[in-house]
Amino acid sequence: MPDLLIRNADLCLTMDDEGREIAGCDILVRGGVIAQVGPGLVGERAEIVDASGCLLTPGLVNTHHHLYQTLTRAVPGAQDALLFGWLRTLYPIWARFGPEEMHVSALVGLSELALSGCSLTSDHLYLFPNGARLDDTIAAAQEVGLRFHPTRGAMSIGQSQGGLPPDVLVEAEGSILDDCIRVIDTFHDPREGAMVRVGVAPCSPFSVSRELMRDAALLARDKGVMLHTHLAENNEDVAYSLERFGCRPGQYAEDLGWTGADVWHAHCVKLDEGEIGLFARSRTGVAHCPCSNCRLGSGIAPVRAMRDAGVKVGLGVDGSASNDLGNLAHEARQAMLLQRVAQGADAMSAREALWIATRGGAEVLGRPDCGCIAPGARADLALWDMSGIEAAGSWDRTALLLAGPSRVRDLWVEGRRVVADGRLITVDLPAILRRQGLLARKLA
Ligand SMILES: Nc1nc2[nH]c(O)nc2c(=O)[nH]1
Numbered sequence: 315m316p317d318l319l320i321r322n323a324d325l326c327l328t329m330d331d332e333g334r335e336i337a338g339c340d341i342l343v344r345g346g347v348i349a350q351v352g353p354g355l356v357g358e359r360a361e362i363v364d365a366s367g368c369l370l371t372p373g374l375v376n377t378h379h380h381l382y383q384t385l386t387r388a389v390p391g392a393q394d395a396l397l398f399g400w401l402r403t404l405y406p407i408w409a410r411f412g413p414e415e416m417h418v419s420a421l422v423g424l425s426e427l428a429l430s431g432c433s434l435t436s437d438h439l440y441l442f443p444n445g446a447r448l449d450d451t452i453a454a455a456q457e458v459g460l461r462f463h464p465t466r467g468a469m470s471i472g473q474s475q476g477g478l479p480p481d482v483l484v485e486a487e488g489s490i491l492d493d494c495i496r497v498i499d500t501f502h503d504p505r506e507g508a509m510v511r512v513g514v515a516p517c518s519p520f521s522v523s524r525e526l527m528r529d530a531a532l533l534a535r536d537k538g539v540m541l542h543t544h545l546a547e548n549n550e551d552v553a554y555s556l557e558r559f560g561c562r563p564g565q566y567a568e569d570l571g572w573t574g575a576d577v578w579h580a581h582c583v584k585l586d587e588g589e590i591g592l593f594a595r596s597r598t599g600v601a602h603c604p605c606s607n608c609r610l611g612s613g614i615a616p617v618r619a620m621r622d623a624g625v626k627v628g629l630g631v632d633g634s635a636s637n638d639l640g641n642l643a644h645e646a647r648q649a650m651l652l653q654r655v656a657q658g659a660d661a662m663s664a665r666e667a668l669w670i671a672t673r674g675g676a677e678v679l680g681r682p683d684c685g686c687i688a689p690g691a692r693a694d695l696a697l698w699d700m701s702g703i704e705a706a707g708s709w710d711r712t713a714l715l716l717a718g719p720s721r722v723r724d725l726w727v728e729g730r731r732v733v734a735d736g737r738l739i740t741v742d743l744p745a746i747l748r749r750q751g752l753l754a755r756k757l758a
Contacts, residue, residue, distance in 0.1 A: 318343040318693070318729055319357035323365035324700065325711050326351070327665075328687040329372050329673040335712060339370060343693040346507060346728040351687055367701040368723060369711055371668065372685050373433025373694035374642045375675025378542075378580040378601035378630025381423035381437045381451055382408070382416050385754055387638040397610050398478060398520075398550045404635055405479050407757060412444035415753055420454035421746045423640050427631070428458060428732050430641040431722040433694035434676070434684055435460055436601075436630075438542060438580070440467025440517035441483050448497045452510060459732040459740040461508075461694065463679055464501075465515035465542045466494045468530075470522045476558070478520045487526045490516075491533060498537050506683050507692055509728065511539070518544040519566060520554045531571035540680055541572060542601075545579035548612035552584050564589030573598045578678045580630060583607055583615045590616065590623050599626040599678035602670070604648040605639065606632035614656045617649065621666075628675030643720040646671035650715055664715040693729035696722045699736075 319342050326339035328351065340355035341348060383404075386392075392403040416439070427435055437451055448466050455462035468490040471477030477484070494514050502512040514534040516522040527543075534541045546552055546563040555563045564585060567573055573592060578599030585593070585600075593600065602615050620627055629649055631640045639645075650667035654660075676685025683692050698719055700711055708717035725733035732740050 315345065315729060317349075317357050317360035318363065318726070319355060319360040320363045320365050320370065320695065320697070323368050323370040323697070326370040326687060327668065327712060329669055330686050330688040341370065341687065341695065343726070343729045346693055346730070348687060348689055348691050348693050350689060363724065365697055367699060369698040369700050369714055369718070370687070371431070371696050371698065371714070372672040372687050373696045373725060373727065374431045374646070374671045375628060375679065375681075375685055376427055376432050376435035376631055376642050377578060377599070377628035377675045377678050378603055378632055379423060379435055379437045379640070380439065380633030380635070381420040381454070382411060382439060383419070383633030383635035384422040384426070384640065385411070385415055385419040385750065385757060386635045389635065392635065395610075396550060397548050397612060400610060400636065401478060405483055408441055409443050409480065409483050410757060411441070411446055413446050413450045415757075416446045416450035417454050418746065418749045418753055420451040421458065421741060422750050423634060424454055424458040424460050425738055425741065425743055425746065426640040427642055428460060428725055428738060429721050429736070430643045431696035431698070431725060432642040433461055433696065433725060433727045434463070434679065434681065436463035436465060436513070436542070436679060438465050438467050438515050440469055440515065442485065443483065448512075452501055455510070457741050458738070459727055459730060461684070461727055463511045463513060465513035466497050467515040467517050468522060468526065469517045470526050484521075487523065487529070490526065491529060494530070494533055495537070498539055502537070502539055504538060507728065513540040513542050515542040518551070519559070519563065520551065524559070524570060527570040527572060534576065535571075541577045543572070543579060545582055546584040546589070547581035548583060548610065562586065562589065564592050568592060576680065578626075578628070580632070581607065581612065581615065582620075583613045585616060585620070587619070590620055590625060593620070594624040597626065599628065601630035601678065602627050602649060603630040603632040603645075604652045605645055606636040608648070608652070609636050609638070614652050618653050618657050618661050626674065626677045627670055628678035629671050641720055642671060643715070647715045647720070664713040667715050693726055695726045697724040699723040
């Protein structure tokens, strides 16, 4: 791969330890890694990209998704329901998915993320009907070219056992753990610069047993991979925990080994002060999903309090059945706005929200090599054209989330271009959308 020289960005928001913002900035990339940052760089025989008129940021990091749900957007019976009713409506539809649905819906979700500036995403796939496998989504990520942290989710407690999902969607716990071992051994790459890292992710306290939570944690630690689940998403979720386990979600998580720097929980809308303290002390991460929390009426997560206490927070678009967008730049803006609704106009700045969407997400996913622009970091870069209508008249180019585009001009992952001039160049998006349309019509 030839060197890449991105030249003369109006401004570069590095998100490095010093928080540097560099005007007239060049970036030299060699072998997928940022080699130099600063004005006036020279790159003999490098591919040169003119970035004038643009803002350069690290690629955004998405810490929670259910990619398969792009095939069930705006399903009528699930448009106006709280979490449990929403899930009960959608489970029977998801039970008809198979490998092709998983693969195509993931191609769509990953493409949408890439166009919104996301270079690294996790995914939480927790149902495997009709021969579907985690492999189907990993293949999609490799085609689109995003850095990918798929998590092997699972449901094991069906309705007949007091859980929420129908029995047809749950798996035997032994087979779940066996498949976790298979996908870790096949795909997980622990090295710096890894393009695929696998996590272990039983779905939620109301769909798996205590034993599976405990065994999953033991397995993940044995294999050196991360743990992920849904936690304290709304009042129904907390009530289930109190009734069934006799404790709040944070206590449940701690008792079963689900706190630590290698764990991140999605949503956490209802964490109380004690649980926030627990997460801060234990370095447990949170995937904040503001649009989904609004859409499902779950509430406003106490992100200001979490950040003030020192909790690691990243952003997640969540699945497209509960967003229904999959645009991470839009999500970052929503995170900023929602904290202002809850706490006042100075509760979160546009810069802080962008930091959470980049460096914050990378911290949550255990990727110190990503999420910032500095020599030695991976070359995951998003270029935003500030000459268009969204930023016209803006006095502050750093305030991308107040006045700026929510789609990138260019995106590089590991130094390879994925989006060029606002178009995906790794996959044939119109063809993917045709396949997605056919599958959605078949399901409907
Ligand atoms: N927002 C979501 N919450 C969930 N909980 C659960 O068990 N599944 C989901 C989901 O798909 N989305």
